[in-house]
Amino acid sequence: MSKVYIALLLAAFSTSIFADKLYITLEKDNALAVVDGETGKLLKTVPLGQRPRGIAFSKDQSMLYVAASDDDTIQILDAETLKVVGELPSGEDPELFKIHPNGRLLYVSNEDDNIVTVIDLQTKTALTEIAVGVEPEGIAISRDGKWVVNTSETTNMVHWIDPLEQSIKDNTLVDPRPRAAEFSVDNKQLFVTSEIAGSLSRIDVATKQITGKLHFKVAGVDKELIQPVGVLAHPNNKLLFVALGPANRVAVVDSQAMKVLEYLLVGQRVWNLAFSPDLTRLYTTNGVSNDISIIDVDDLKVTKSIRVGHYPWGIAVK
């Protein structure tokens, strides 16, 4: 009887125990929106530096890093109090950044200077600057930590950086305006979105050669509006989720067949994506419609869209 009672209690409280929180940067409001992932309720909004964009948690999730692009810095926030406790020397106009699996190094692209800055999170100093192509944008790091890649929008290249030497080892030419990159879970493939070409390229990590390409087409939507940006690989299967910008859709892609399984209608100019910790939900930031959309990953259905503030851009989930 007591077991049943405990089970019932657990069931009753399970939603609150395992509820996740979303931390969303609001590019225009210079603020951070905190949203309950399950209910989609906006919990609070906290002021940040100017034009906040990229956002990520530290490895132990005690700190939150936010790129304040117009302040030329990465702000460090205490993840509990959401108070700014420090800054990182990011270089000019930081946008997207990623933290190495070792938890110590942070790689950020500086679009105007054509460099990638490597920051030591322990000493809070810039270790080095790596010269890359024109207008560096996306950063991806393989899960085994062996590769850091950076995409340069104007050079149309993927630069392969060896994190041991902090230098470029190889380059791969891709379709025009590469924006974001994502490694497959087994680290054997890299996926890159190209905004102008409206395509997704699959690159073999061993040979650095393109092994597959997919051009997105949405019925009733102008080709020019299909601008793939954020890309996310599901850790447990072969599914890839690609944000299609002003096409207001998220494409669900079979990464092996390089085929679109579904186009999901979300808000306007969908940009970045993140999974809930239990992988049941996918969240999207929709810049122009000022909201986020919640997608049920099992059903591949959009369940809710919630207003969070002006120009939601980056998203981190805890």
Added chain:
Amino acid sequence: MKLAHASIALKGIIKRELWRFLKQRERFVAALVRPLVWLFVFAAGFRSTLGIAIIPPYETYILYEVYIAAGLIGMIQLFNGMQSSLSMVYDREMGSMKTLLVSPLPRWFLLMGKLLAGTSVSILQAYVFLVVAWFYDIEAPWLGYVTLFPALVLAGLMLGALGMLLSSFIKQLENFAGVMNFVIFPMFFMSTALYPLWKIKESSELLHTLASYNPFSQAVELIRFALYGQFNLHAFVYTLAAFVVFMAVAVWGYNPSKGMMVKKGGGPS
């Protein structure tokens, strides 16, 4: 009115309506084809039209076919109500209406029986439509298919009563085309069945006002909310009030000594 007597009469009316319905399978198919053509052909051209604003009961962006589905269920019930009114005009011309109305049971009860029979048919059609729509990716939450039922009953009764009211005013079967042009089409197009109110307001303030007061709009909204497991109190009260008014006028219209039957020469001779 004895209960046994009333139930025999009600059974007879519904049986006749169902028998008629079963005999006219093409009527059922036609009633289903009409909304499906709208769904597959008309809505296909406007797929992304509504992907801009989120309006209750929807919680996210929807494609046009999802929006129009509730309106097309309303269309099924609207046309069914009119179909019933057409058959009542026919019944009157054939004389079977007189047979029904001279029965010792209250007139409102007889007319209500006819209304219930017609509504049952329209509910069946609506659910068959939803099954087809489900394969076209128009899915409501499971609870919505249950909460939809009472909404369909009320909306069906209201639209059926409207049809009954109209039939009491129609002198001959040939005049029914006028009803189509002056009642059904304006009612359907000046409603929230095809476009939400905010969209109508963008084009015309007058059209927006007419659509807001259109009882068909309220019936469609009642259906739309119920399909997503929600209750729209305003739409419910409006639809209920419209039903009571239409029914009262229809009962009066079918009074052989006072109503429209006299004016049409259908009263006691």
